[in-house]
Amino acid sequence: MELSSSLVLVLVLAVLMLVKWKRKASGLSLPPGPLALPLVGNLPIMDKSAPFKSFMKWSKTYGPVMTVHIGLQRTVVLVGYDTVKEALVDQADDFKGRAPVPLLNRVLRGYGLAISNGDRWQQLRRFTLTTLRDFGMGRKQMEQWIQEESRHLLNSFDETKSTPVDPTFFMSRAVSNVICSLVFGQRFDYEDKNFLHLLQIISRLVRFGSSPWGQMYNIFPKLMEFLSGRHHAMFREVEDIKAFIMTKIKEHEQNVDFSDPKDFIDCFLIRLIEEKHNPDTEFHKDNMLGTVLNLFVAGTETTSTTIRYALMLLIKYPHIQEQMQREIDRVIGQNRIPNMDDRKSLPFTDAVIHEVQRYMDIVPLNFPHYATHDISFRGYVIPKVTMNTYNGQLLLSWKYFPMISSWYVVLNLDILCNFGWILFPQDTVILPMLHSVLRDEGQWETPWTFNPEHFLDANGNFKKNPAFFAFSAGKRSCVGESLARMELFLFIVSLLQKFSFSSPKGPDGIDPSPELSSFGNMPRFYDLIASPR
Template sequence: MDLLQLYEWLDIKSILIFLCVFLLLSDYTRNKAPKNFPPGPWSLPIIGDLHHLDHSKIHLQFAEFAEKYGKIFSLRIFGPRIVVLNGYKLVKEVYTQQGDNLADRPTLPIFHDITGDKGLIVGNGYKWKHQRRFALSTLRNFGLGKKSLEPSISLECCFLNEAISNEQGRPFDPRLLLNNAVSNVICVLVFGNRFEYSDHDFQSLLKNINEAIYLEGGIWALLYNMAPWLMRRLPGPHKKIFALWKEVIDFVKEKVNSHRADYDPSCPRDYIDCFLAEMEKLENDTAAGFDVENLCVCTLDLFVAGTETTSTTLYWGLLYMMKYPEIQAKVQEEIDRVVGGSRQPSLSDKDNMPYTNAVIHEMQRIGNIIPLNLARATVEDTQIGKYSIPKGTMVTGSLTSVLFDESEWETPQSFNPGHFLDAEGNFRRRDAFLPFSLGKRVCPGEQLARVELFLFFSSLLQRFTFSSPAGVEPSLDFKLGATHCPHPYELCAVPR
């Protein structure tokens, strides 16, 4: 190596060393823990606390961190620090007493690149408040949470039962049928029509949603949020997330465009029609977000949120009925006694079916569909406990820590309908039952989900007995993405 080559090699080496030092200092400066910030594991540069975490069971590790660092701790996962709240009393106190200050969502690059700052889930501020108020008001007018929606759900129960009956007791995976049935309820409210279970295009769409939600909870999504400027240019599984959501968004856009072509503002058929009418009323208030792009994202949010969590809860529920046939038999005995076999279960039966109601609540509790909760962000500098939390910090109240709080539940790790029954066998409400979260960002579809779960579950168990295929032991193993759901399984549905 001559002198010139040596100088060139040293220059390249110096540049690389400089870049490494720059990146490390930049990461340290941007993500240094503020003064009086909640404690947490020792973080490494760039990757933060990734080396401490098993992403397949991170919701369970939160309990371990809480034991070590306290009920308020912090983590760094490829970027800014996240404050995690643990336990029912703490989560309730912070989310209710500081609700206004935790009304924002953090801006995460992967979601921003999919939907921008639009919609009901990740939107913030003035626009979000207008959109949430409008969505709740509109859906209530169409029967959300009311008895007027019951006939539509009961009809869908009939279609679902017929589809399951067609399996003739053979082993099958019920996931897509459950997705389709639950989705049809929100489809009627949002799009004005339902979809046949034989509609393979729609079933493919539901598969895309399931896969995208799973991938969004994975390591590639975390990498994207840490370095979006790099990940936008690199190939990888994260690209599939965008491809999957594009298909879903294109489907929604097609529905919106067909509505725009023939809607009558004096006779709205569904949420999209009502939104189009509101666009005309508020065309001068552009900040309220009543435009076509926001309509597409809001519709997408309602469609996805109205499908995924309820269908996954039912998917867990049928698995637990196979696992505990004695519980399934007690539910069926109550259905036979209260409803009989000549008519479908009705909401008016619910108060007379405490055991069935308790089982459904326990399905929601132990199913723990959104274990980490959806993160929120502080609107301004605030105090949580003895710690100072700067404006814009991500905060999440772990729903796992609430739904499995040992100080609130007698046997938190067991499937126990007794959690929701008193000594006389009457249904009892539990304060720590918060699968829909609480505060300003409580799930807007809570009332619809409660109605759907009761009618679908009781209708299914009225018609069928669910069991594992011969020689197969039901497994409660889960997979964790953006939601917590069972590994795919098959069951046999034998008509009663």
């Protein structure tokens, strides 16, 4: 028994040495990075509350392309505008892979748009973009939906009678109703208890993903499945959202009009029926559920959180709020409904909205990318390794050795695979850090300060900045970017047109620093007072 175990270990070490030799002989090498420990990688020296701060610090030693081990996961981190742009834009095809985030995989099982790759991703992204545009995303029809929802939002604030309220679900109800109109073909009453229940789950889910417990699940998913904790309750709650979506899909199946689809689900059902005999189709119920879930969650939480953060900053800096209101009064007045054509006449307001997104830095690490093949980048190799865990076994592919290229060795090392072993890394995750772009000192005059002047020229006109990567960039940029831009402008302008916002504790009682800073920067909860103007 001891002899066979020794032979296995010798075999494994030999394979690793030969793979390393093969890569060295080819002139390719991994980017440098801090020394990693077995099992835990660089976790002991990482800032657990804000990992991106550690990455920024380490990049000063190892450069803008570096290798970090987050637990067992080998991760290549890209830092700075020039580096991230070169990867996501200049080498867009190489960096279009999406990493299988364990937390999302547990919910989506690999289906849907957000975490898929290859032909599935291409088909679903093309279909989603086309369908959303057909239903008015970024066009006049969508503008009218947002204007209508703005009236409901304004009425809900008016009903507060200038008493302190938490704005969280004021924002999420309004923003979610826009994506619900697109996806489900209906809006929901603000007093609908089931609707509010779903929004509460979405809020908890997003915050959980950036909590230490959520990140532990992403780092050690198999281990976490064996441990008790609130992640199990979170997964059970998400089933309520999935059940709601499936109910809506079944309702649509009974009423779909093939000649006149009313929403995203209708269009998906029609495509599903058209391709039901195609064995390679990606248009089936699992992908429908996954994609609708992607749109519902992302279309609700990110934009509503950004608006809530915008009001927080305007309360913190009342002189900026007042300057925006003076500009809105001069251009629109207090009676006419704002429209998207007003944006070009509201340069300061537009600049503030952009600066809110830059300063908020909502997804500092970016959504993780993935090496779907070996990538040559800046003289390094970002490898898709040939050693993968699969169903509790370790599979070693011998593609580097042509004399036995058809052979595979499967080592039954269930314990090592379940709890990890540094000698057998997973495929490479890539983090093109948006934080490093939105805070790049070579691109922003005062990157650590909330400063709308970043988006204004010397004459007070709005100016673009190429480093504004709030929606990421390249082939994996946010599919709902044009919708989010429209919502941010119309909702914020409508609110400031009718109300002035303050805090019961005054400007000094507002803390704009995030409560959680991991996958996302999650702003703190706060109360505000909406005073009619």
